[in-house]
Amino acid sequence: MAIVGPVAVALHLRWPVWGAALPFLLWWTVALLPYRPRSKTSHREPDGKELARLADPWRHVLQRAALDPRDHRVLLTDRDRLNACATTGHGIVVTARSARTLPPRQLEAVLAHELGHRFTASFTRLTWPSRLLWWTLSALWTPVGPMWKRAVEWHRPIGFLLVFLLAALATAVTVIVVVPAALTHALHRAARPLTDRAEFRADDFAVRLGLGPDLLAAIEHRLEATPSDKPLPPRLLRRAERLRRRLA
Template sequence: MTALIPALVGALTIMVPIAYGSSLVWPVWGAGIPFVIWAAGAVLAAWPLERIQRSLHGYRDPTTDELRRIKEPARRALHRTAVSAGRIRLMIVDAQEPSAPATAGRTVVVTSYAVSSLPSDRLEAVLVHELTHHLGLYTVPVFCHTQLMLPVRALRWLLARIWRPVRRTWQVAVSWHTPFGFLVTFLLAIVAATAIAVSAIPACVAFVGAALSRVSTDRAEFQADTAVAGLGLGPQLLAALEAAIEAGHVHNDRIGRLLALPPLEIRRAQRLRKRLAH
């Protein structure tokens, strides 16, 4: 959990100035409003309603063909991990990676690539990997990291869209050829530039903190792989990872590229090889 401290510092770097500004407008309760909104967003992001999961994360029910392919591997995976079928809700996310992001609650997510492409024994290993995220405390660091990233994601979303009104008013001003349109564009550009300048330092601290805390989510994946190997499916999981790597079904996200890390699937395969070699 100590790996989450940089993410916490980054999130507070964003939230504290907002709380201070809010307290100047509303002296009594203003400082707490941003943190209440943050907590509400965290609850919403983790809320186990299928409608939210479908809209925010793109999860869906398995198709008839996917159910046919996954039925027997899922039965064996549940038996191997001693998890009852009633405890989980199996859903699919359309992705080309062998493993889906770890989830909290009762939802277990498998990628469409794993269901459609992996042999039965390798699919079972992937399912056991996903199920072990729900055993013990493996999902706690992932859950905490997700909640701490909410202010960072909100700031990133804002900075990515802050110039859109400026571009739109500029296009209108050019098409209408009116001085008022150019004046509005100029004022909006000043506001956007000021917002970027004010948020530059907090944004840098937040993004660096999020990058440094990435180790917490990676560690959860490594722990799940270790659990799979302990249940006797290490070779099958390694084969699934190697097949995905050879087929090019791996990717590196923005933080991974920033830290110059190999894709997570490659690092998982390397650790599994070392473990299975002993």
């Protein structure tokens, strides 16, 4: 609201009524996109080998949860990530890499976790304006340091001029958005327990189905697969620590 509200007011002054409504319509449209009917280009049915690997884990999960297979189905996405999964109104969506590489019990645990999201759905995608804002600020400020080092190496006026212009642009944008940026950052930090809770509830769903140790193994496998030059995902670390305490 700190971001969308001022934008709506500014547009309302230019285009009454519709100017104010447009940002909110765009905001909610993006937030609700995951619940739209999916085309075959985004999600697909498993092929023969994938279906063979998914069949038993998926059937076991539905049996454990006492759910009718006719009301739920599993689809695949070709994103090249390990156990990143998603849920839609049409069922559970897992990556093809997960279906190909995860051991059956870990795959079963991941499916159970994602099935749990269907019963503990959250609207975390409503935060996309703040994520877009922070991405913009990061994209503006990140090149300044490397460009300054290169300008010093070149020792030419044009290099320092480019650094100055980029820094001036980044400063101007930061000054304009400093209030909503600071507010959304504070609210994001305050709401982190709530956003974590959706993941924790889905984890608890898998634990109640007797798949807690396998889910922990899948998360630890994901952490171990993180490249050494990248930081470990904080939310995965929190999930792993909580699962260890829960299972202890």
